[in-house]
Amino acid sequence: MQIKRLILFLLFFSFCAVNSAPAFWIWTPESKRWTNPKYAAKDSPSEQLAYAKSFFDVKDYKKALPEFEKLIRRYPKAKESAEAQYHIGLSLEALNKLYDAYLAHQKLIEKYPFSERIEEAIEKQYNIAETFMQGKNRFLGLDIPTSKYAVDVFDAVIKNSPYGKYAALSQYKIGLVLKSLGKFSEAKDEFEKVVSNYPESEWAEPAKFQIAICTKETSLEANYDQMTTQEAKEKFEEFVKAHPEAELSKEAEAEVSALKEKEAESNFTAAAFYEKQKKYESAKIYYEYVFTNFPKTTWAAKAFERYQVLERGK
Numbered sequence: 001m002q003i004k005r006l007i008l009f010l011l012f013f014s015f016c017a018v019n020s021a022p023a024f025w026i027w028t029p030e031s032k033r034w035t036n037p038k039y040a041a042k043d044s045p046s047e048q049l050a051y052a053k054s055f056f057d058v059k060d061y062k063k064a065l066p067e068f069e070k071l072i073r074r075y076p077k078a079k080e081s082a083e084a085q086y087h088i089g090l091s092l093e094a095l096n097k098l099y100d101a102y103l104a105h106q107k108l109i110e111k112y113p114f115s116e117r118i119e120e121a122i123e124k125q126y127n128i129a130e131t132f133m134q135g136k137n138r139f140l141g142l143d144i145p146t147s148k149y150a151v152d153v154f155d156a157v158i159k160n161s162p163y164g165k166y167a168a169l170s171q172y173k174i175g176l177v178l179k180s181l182g183k184f185s186e187a188k189d190e191f192e193k194v195v196s197n198y199p200e201s202e203w204a205e206p207a208k209f210q211i212a213i214c215t216k217e218t219s220l221e222a223n224y225d226q227m228t229t230q231e232a233k234e235k236f237e238e239f240v241k242a243h244p245e246a247e248l249s250k251e252a253e254a255e256v257s258a259l260k261e262k263e264a265e266s267n268f269t270a271a272a273f274y275e276k277q278k279k280y281e282s283a284k285i286y287y288e289y290v291f292t293n294f295p296k297t298t299w300a301a302k303a304f305e306r307y308q309v310l311e312r313g314k
Contacts, residue, residue, distance in 0.1 A: 045071060045078035052084065061091040082112035089124060102128045102153050109160050119164075122157055126166040129153035133177055150177050168194060168201035175210055188214035216259060257296075264294035268303050275306070284310050 042048040052067030068084040068091070075081055089104035105121040105128075115121075132150035154170040154177075161167055171194045178187035191214065194207035271286030287310070290303035 045075040045080035048074065049080040049084060053087065056087055056091060059094070061094045065091050082108060082115040082117065085112060086115070086117040086121060089121065093124070093128070098128050098131060099149055102149075102156070106156060106160075119161075122160050122164060122166065125153055125160070126157050126170060129157065129170065129173070133173060147177050147181055150174075162197075168198035168203045171197065172203040172207055172210075175207065175214075179210065179214060184214040184217040188218070260294050261297045261299070264290050264297040264299040264303075267294075268299045271303065271306065275310070280310050280313070 042051055048067065048071040052064055052071060055061070055064035055067060065088060068088045071078075071084040072081045085104065085108040089101045089108065092098075092101035092104055102125055105125050108115060108121050109118055112118075129150050132146035132153060135146065151174050154174045157164075157170040158167050171190065175187045175190035175194065178184075178190060188211055191207040191210045194201065195204050195211070198204060267286050267290045271283045271290065274280075274286065275283035284307055287303040287307040290297075291300040291307065294300055
């Protein structure tokens with residue numbers, strides 16, 4: 001008896017629910033399919049675009065986004081779909097979802113290569129990379145370093161338009177990002193790409209300076225092996241010779257002096273090591289090398305003094 005009552009109750013409940021609920025799904029002869037008006041696009045792509053932009057224009061980006069997406073799903077080949085894709089990127093930017101915005105712009109570039117918005121999308125990507133380069137992004141209440149994202153997006157800008165307005169600058173800034181992370185060898189490679197791929201660019205000159213800086217930083221890890229130090233010094237000297245009037249040349253000259261000081265110190269240390277081992281002839285060679293080749297360093301006088309001491313000790 002209880003089971004019969006339960007069945008009757010369920011049937012009554014189902015009947016009430018069906019009769020009280022609105023008819024969400026309707027058959028449309030044009031599309032020959034069932035559609036839900038709540039999720040359906042307008043009757044034409046232009047109407048749907050206008051409807052989506054009505055939310056965008058009043059900065060209601062959360063409502064605008066699904067309407068732009070609806071247009072693309074319903075009318076994927078319409079010219080308005082490219083415009084919708086561009087506005088998806090803009091909406092995500094406005095919502096501070098920068099990486100998603102970058103991906104949305106990338107989708108426009110790849111899916112709608114003939115869109116009039118391509119150059120604007122690339123510029124938007126460059127600006128996003130700049131933002132990532134300059135700081136951190138908030139995620140779940142935490143500051144997340146965005147340097148890696150900057151490199152990825154700058155690289156995309158270059159690939160999307162290898163000789164476009166932002167290509168050389170993006171390549172240069174990849175080097176700056178890696179340099180700021182202490183990845184001097186990788187940064188040097190990226191700066192060299194600026195010089196080789198964009199020799200006429202205004203960024204080729206500063207890239208040469210950065211190559212010298214990265215070479216110097218790499219040399220700091222070597223106390224006795226002077227190969228990288230000498231290479232760095234040569235890079236700075238080449239820069240000064242090629243760009244004597246450049247503002248960076250004064251800084252380059254200062255770097256050359258500092259590297260000579262370091263090279264002199266390293267050779268003096270080698271001389272002192274041989275002297276301690278009582279290998280006096282080898283020590284004299286190094287001391288002489290110091291005061292002969294680095295006369296303006298602080299190590300020249302010390303080297304000359306030790307050289308004379310060893311000479312008198314013959």
